[in-house]
Amino acid sequence: MTSESHPTPSRETAEIAGQWQPIETAPKDGTSILLYTSEGIIEGYWSHNDWEQSPCHATYDGCGGVAINCRPTHWMPLPAPPTIACATGGQQ
Numbered sequence: 001m002t003s004e005s006h007p008t009p010s011r012e013t014a015e016i017a018g019q020w021q022p023i024e025t026a027p028k029d030g031t032s033i034l035l036y037t038s039e040g041i042i043e044g045y046w047s048h049n050d051w052e053q054s055p056c057h058a059t060y061d062g063c064g065g066v067a068i069n070c071r072p073t074h075w076m077p078l079p080a081p082p083t084i085a086c087a088t089g090g091q092q
Helices: none
Strands: 033-037 040-047 050-053 058-060 066-068 074-077
Touching: none
Parallel strands: none
Antiparallel strands: 033 040, 033 074, 040 050, 050 066, 058 066
């Protein structure tokens, strides 16, 4: 993932959480999502007319992002992050 801010999934996107969707229906606005490829499940987002992701299972594309080695075929929204207690006792 890049240091750029990525949009969070919309309410409509959240309603399909837990269901794989065809890649053609994936958001292309920079929203981070789960992508299914022949190499496994990765977190990625659409950028510069292609899918990009964090360094795992990818190679640097020279354009500030990381290109995915295998074309994703399906996607699903990221799950909600866990709620954890901070060291001071508050919620994070």
